Amino acid sequence: MSLFARGELEQLRRDLAQAESSSRAAAAVVERLRAGLDAVPAGIVLADEHGRLLLRNDVAAVGSHADLLVEEAVERLLTQAVAGQGGEQRLTLFGPPQRVLLIRGIPLANGGALAVIDDLSDRARLDSIRTDFVANISHELKTPVGALAILAEALADNDDVNVNRRLALKMVEEAHRASGTIDDLLELSRIELGGPGEREEVSLSAAIGEAASRHRLIADTVGVSLEVKCVSPETVEGDRLQLVSALSNLIDNAVKYSNNGGVVTISAREREGFVEIEVSDTGIGIPARDLDRVFERFYRVDRARSRTTGGTGLGLAIVRHVATNHAGDVTVRSREGEGSVFTLRIPTTERVSTKDRFATGEGR
Numbered sequence: 511m512s513l514f515a516r517g518e519l520e521q522l523r524r525d526l527a528q529a530e531s532s533s534r535a536a537a538a539v540v541e542r543l544r545a546g547l548d549a550v551p552a553g554i555v556l557a558d559e560h561g562r563l564l565l566r567n568d569v570a571a572v573g574s575h576a577d578l579l580v581e582e583a584v585e586r587l588l589t590q591a592v593a594g595q596g597g598e599q600r601l602t603l604f605g606p607p608q609r610v611l612l613i614r615g616i617p618l619a620n621g622g623a624l625a626v627i628d629d630l631s632d633r634a635r636l637d638s639i640r641t642d643f644v645a646n647i648s649h650e651l652k653t654p655v656g657a658l659a660i661l662a663e664a665l666a667d668n669d670d671v672n673v674n675r676r677l678a679l680k681m682v683e684e685a686h687r688a689s690g691t692i693d694d695l696l697e698l699s700r701i702e703l704g705g706p707g708e709r710e711e712v713s714l715s716a717a718i719g720e721a722a723s724r725h726r727l728i729a730d731t732v733g734v735s736l737e738v739k740c741v742s743p744e745t746v747e748g749d750r751l752q753l754v755s756a757l758s759n760l761i762d763n764a765v766k767y768s769n770n771g772g773v774v775t776i777s778a779r780e781r782e783g784f785v786e787i788e789v790s791d792t793g794i795g796i797p798a799r800d801l802d803r804v805f806e807r808f809y810r811v812d813r814a815r816s817r818t819t820g821g822t823g824l825g826l827a828i829v830r831h832v833a834t835n836h837a838g839d840v841t842v843r844s845r846e847g848e849g850s851v852f853t854l855r856i857p858t859t860e861r862v863s864t865k866d867r868f869a870t871g872e873g874r
Contacts, residue, residue, distance in 0.1 A: 553580075553627030557588045561623075570627055579603065580611060584625045587615030591623030600630075610634040639807075646808035646823075647695070654688040694824035698807070701752055701831045712750045714785065715741045718776055721757035725765050733770035736761070739777040746785045746856050748836045753856070756832035756840075759825035760789040760852050767850070768793035783858055784838065790851040796844040804842060805830040829854065 553570030598614040612628045661681045729736040764774040778787045808823035833840040844850035
């Protein structure tokens with residue numbers, strides 16, 4: 511082989527190696543871009559100027575029947591966008607769980623089109639909660655305020671002392687009802703905004719005793735027995751005011767929905783890294799259809815009974831937020847006509863300490 515041919519071969523090898531290196535670098539860039547697109551919380555679908563799909567990130571992947579409905583909308587909007595016309599469609603998928611998606615088709619300057627799929631489910635759920643909250647609080651306050659106005663008019667027009675006394679007592683009752691709603695709203699707001707609160711070693715028996723003492727008089731009045739059984743461990747780590755508030759609301763709920771001769775039992779035990787505080791009753795129970803909603807604000811299983819007992823429908827929402835603030839949870843077991851068992855689970859001191867150590871890089 512001549513020196514000239516050998517030199518050409520060597521140059522060809524160098525060019526080939528450089529091309530392979532450039533190809534590997536380009537492939538690495540493409541992989542990084544794809545990884546970046548897969549990390550985007552929105553679905554992204556890219557099409558060329560002929561409408562052929564070039565790229566689809568993980569969020570936009572098609573799998574279920576509901577995804578096929580999304581795919582149909584994506585294809586239609588991409589076709590419009592390739593023709594130079596942008597557009598969008600809001601799509602509600604009725605699950606469960608229900609999802610709300612906003613799909614947009616965007617024309618690209620150099621040809622082709624991009625479809626973006628935004629999941630608005632959380633935003634739609636928050637909007638629905640906000641709307642329901644405004645409607646509910648308006649109703650809850652309008653009822654006692656309206657009653658107060660009517661009673662005041664009747665009081666002004668009546669000269670009978672006995673009748674006026676009854677009207678005045680009813681006005682006090684309605685005023686207390688409005689005050690109770692406002693107090694519960696303030697308590698819920700304080701717990702929501704306060705987050706975990708001031709964490710300390712809380713005596714479990716003292717917290718349960720304080721919460722139970724708030725309702726012992728009314729329990730005795732309506733003929734409900736209030737019993738505190740085995741309480742273990744001695745302490746739990748958390749915000750004392752929040753824990754007492756949660757326990758008080760659970761006991762209050764149990765007493766209100768128990769009949770004369772009923773029994774409300776409070777107990778606590780340690781299990782699998784959690785302190786489980788149970789408040790059980792032998793009351794009217796909760797229908798199965800309502801079990802998933804009892805922790806919603808203003809939701810009541812028996813509205814007629816709530817009007818009689820003065821319930822605001824906020825107590826169990828407060829319990830749920832306290833549980834969340836303490837990295838725990840609250841659950842309910844119930845059968846209509848047989849009573850209910852509410853369980854508040856709070857991490858033990860050891861579990862919280864271990865979690866904190868790992869969060870700060872210790873204990874690894």
